[in-house]
Amino acid sequence: YFVLAKTDATAKAGSAFTGFIVDADSPGITRGRKEINLGQRCSDTRGITFEDVVVPDENRLGDVGVGFKVAMGAFDHTR
Secondary structure, eight states, X not given: OEEEEEOOTTSOGGGSEEEEEOOTTSTTEEEEEEOOOSXXXXXXXXXXXXXXXXXXXXXXXXXXXOHHHHHHHHHHHHO
16 A cells, blocks of 8 residues: 655645555555445545554655655656
8 A cells, every 4th residue: 555644743734744655464454345436446445444553664655754745746647
């Protein structure tokens, strides 16, 4: 999973988040039920619960605080 985690509670939204790749089989991850989508039916939309999941720093995408920019950059390639 690509996860944006708030890593700075005092920063503005554009620099408060850090991006991580989290293995779906990590202990502490629970997948919710699949939502029924009206448009993008190929999209697997569901709630994911993270409870005491440990993510190593090597799974961080970019520097701390640039997760929002990483996420928005992905849209440049997927739209």
